[in-house]
Amino acid sequence: MLQSNAQTRAEALLTARRVSKAFGRTQALSDAALTLRPGEVVGLLGANGAGKSTLSRIISGHIQPSGGEVRFAGEPLTLTSTREALRRGIALVAQETSLAPDLTVLENIFLPDLATPGRLSFARMRAKANDLLRMLGHEHVLPLDAEVRGLSAAQRQLVEIAKALALDARLVIFDEPTASLSATEVDRLFDIMARLRDGGRALAFVSHRLEEVFAICDRVTVLREGHCVAEDIATSTLTQGDIIQHMVGRDIGAIYSARTPTESIGETVFEVRGLRAMPWVRDMSFSVRRGEILGLGGLVGAGRSEAVEAIWGLRARQAGEILVRGQAVPLRRPADAVRAGIGFVAEDRRAQNIVPDMSVRENLMLAQMGQHSGFGRGFGKRADRVADLLRDLGLPADRLDQSLLNFSGGMQQKIIIARWLLTEPEILILDEPTKGVDIGTRSQVYRMLQDAADAGLAVIVISSDFEELLGICERIIVVSDGITIADLPADRLTEEKLTLLAAPRTSTARNQALLRDLAREHGGDAFWTLLDGDGIICLAQAGAELAGLVPGQAAEAQKTHIPAALTARDGVFVTEADGQRQTLLVQMTDRRGHDLGWIGLTLPGDVPPPPPDGIRGRVRALTRGPEEETA
Incomplete structure (x- = not known):
């Protein structure tokens, strides 16, 4: 086992050595180890089935170990319940939330307190809950009196995090807390984790996203097949390749393999026009071509x-047209979509994709059975294809009749994708296809999708992971507040650009209000754009269309009406060579100096321009608080 060099650090708050756990004949842990110190975030890593969640549940009192030793604050830790762990100051933010669906957000946040002796002050609880949600940046998004059963998966995860923070625990284990969170929400969570770390808490962070590990973890411990293969290693001494090799025992190469799909991309096979399914979907349009990953x-x-879900027939539509191979199709229920050649892998693997009482074979053949008519189940017709898929999945044929729940989340997801490939669809839609799976499985899923696209399948991938979209897609449709915002080639985008494009319209309301004010006051064209070399992506526009920029579209500077200004970016009004237009560009940055794009104002060339300093001050006010403006 690889171990770090000793350094001068705080005394360990928790140490686990030679921990083992068996569930019947299944040995989940054999020789696990973990060290957690105050003031550190330790990444607990491993492939699906490595034992990370099992070790986390042992430390937090959910299950008892079969062997080994766990010490907390210098004393042996023997827990008989989660309540005892909470009393000792150990909290777990679980991957699968443990909330009470019939209770409110407020009651769930303080669930551990509800059974304690004495009288509870709901006023004090409400005030503290508001403070916690304000820390999370969600005081308006999570109404305290709402029942948890009506919340989205991401909102439930935030309640779980708030519940752990309410305990003021000395040790907090975050078991894949970011699986349902957006990039912005992940940043907020990391800010909170950093504050907890700096306040002297010991934190463990379980994640499959290595970019998150490098962003927040000081050290890492890696499990493989229940064994600890690398313990307490400084993150700064490792690369992603090092961690992957520890996790899977081999080099899997690049996560995103290069693809040159120009020859395999053909005609448009699926198109959505003006889709509306209130309250979430207001006006969405997009299309995908044969052999393309969108x-x-x-x-x-x-x-x-x-x-x-509205396309698939699971949600009522108020408007919109759906076309397959250029022909409008009435998709009123999932069976209609299957007959039209559309497959769908839903986001929630356990609730929407798996039939737990069925075997692997039956789960694998489930969609194909819907296509089969006549007596029997039609397994024989696809025997050769099933054999090929099993080979690709690395699944022994003698395990086909076992329960799918006996397999890791990664294998479950690959079988679900294979289920739809068996139906030989023309269009395959996947919602968060790598949520909660390890790095090796992610790489295999990507290869499955690329191979399917190379064979002519039109693939649509829904993901909150912008790195994933940029790594596997040829084209990206950006959606915000139920509206299609942009349709751009992936090679024109970065994670930062996607984040700005995807920002909720409510969070950019001040920017857009400024554009409207500038356009009205000066009778020109006001716009907000991203600039990268000669490339431009327009985020928003108001007033007369003088600059030649269209929201949601990319362009080259020389193909707009204001190439001189876009090239100069001087912070003063720049007049074009023909004298017809003059443009001021002012860059926006946040408090950390990150580029938030440029605010531009284009006026006719013969109009006296306003003083640039006044406009620069108004742009600066967009990203600074009132206290900074008056300082």
Whole structure:
């Protein structure tokens, strides 16, 4: 086992050594180890089935170990219940939330307190809950009196996090807390984790997203097949390749393999026009071509999943047209979609994709059985194809009749995708296809999708992971507040650009109000754009269309009406060579200096321009608080 060099650090708050756990004949842990110190975030890593969640549940009192030793604050830790762990100051933010669906957000946040002796002050609880949600940046998004059963998966995860924070625990284990969160919500969570760490808490962070590990973790411990293969290693001494090799025992190469799909991309096979399914989907349009991998990108709550459910017949539509191979099709229920050649892998693997009482074989053949008519189940017709898929999945044929729940989340997801490939669809839609799976499985899923696209399948991937979309998609549709915002080639985008494009319209309301004010006051064209070399992506526009920029579209500077200004970016009004237009560009940055785009104002060339300093001050006010403006 690889172990770090000793350094001068705080005394360990928790140490686990030689921990084992068996569930019947299944040995989940054999020789697990973990060290957690105050003031550190330790990444607990491993492939699906490595034992990360099992070790986390042992430390937090959910289950008892079969062997080994766990010490907390210098004393042996023997827990008989989660309540005892909470009393000791150990909290778990679980991957699968443990909330009471019939209770309110407020009651769930303080669920551990409800059974304690004495009288509870709901006024004090409400005030503290508001403070916690304000820390999370969600005081308006999570109404305290709402029942948890009506919340989205991302909102439930935030309640789970708030519940752990309310305990003021000394040790907090975050077991894949970001699986349902958007990029912005992940940043907020990391800010909170950093504050907890700096306040002297010991934190463990379980994640399959290595970019998150490098962003927040000070050290890492890696499990493989129940064994600890690398313990307490400084993150700064490792690369992603090092961690992947520890996790899977081999080099899997690049996560996103290069693809040159120009020859395999053909005609448009699926198109959605003006889709509306209120309240989440207001006006969405997009299309995908044969052999293309199209991304639907946006933040949690943008309406992407709801749009696909409306297409699939799971949600009522008020407007919109759906075309397959150029012909309008009436998709009123899932069976209609299957007959039209559309497959759909839903986001929630356990609730929407798996039939737990069925075997692997039956789950694999489930969609194909819907296509089969006559007596029997039609397994024999696809025997050769099933054998090929099993080989690709790495699943032994003698395990086909076992329960699908006996397999890791990663294998479950690959079988669900294979289920739809068996139906030989023309269009395959996947909602968060790598949510909660390890790095090796992600790589395999991507290869499955690329191979399917190379064979002519039109693939649509919905994801909150912008790195994923940029890595596997040729084109990305950006969605915000239920509206299609942009349709752009992936190679014109970065994670930062996608984040700005996908921002909720409510969070950019001040920017757009400024554009309207500038256009009205000066009678010109006001716009907000991203600039990268000679490339431009227009985010918003108001007033006369003088600059030649269209919201949601990319362009080259020389192909707009204001190439001189876009090239100069001087912070003063720049007049074009023909004298017809003059443009001021002012860059926006946040408090950390990150580029938030440029605000531009284009006026006719013969109009006296306003003083640039006044406009620069108004742009600066967009990204600074009132206290900074008056300082």
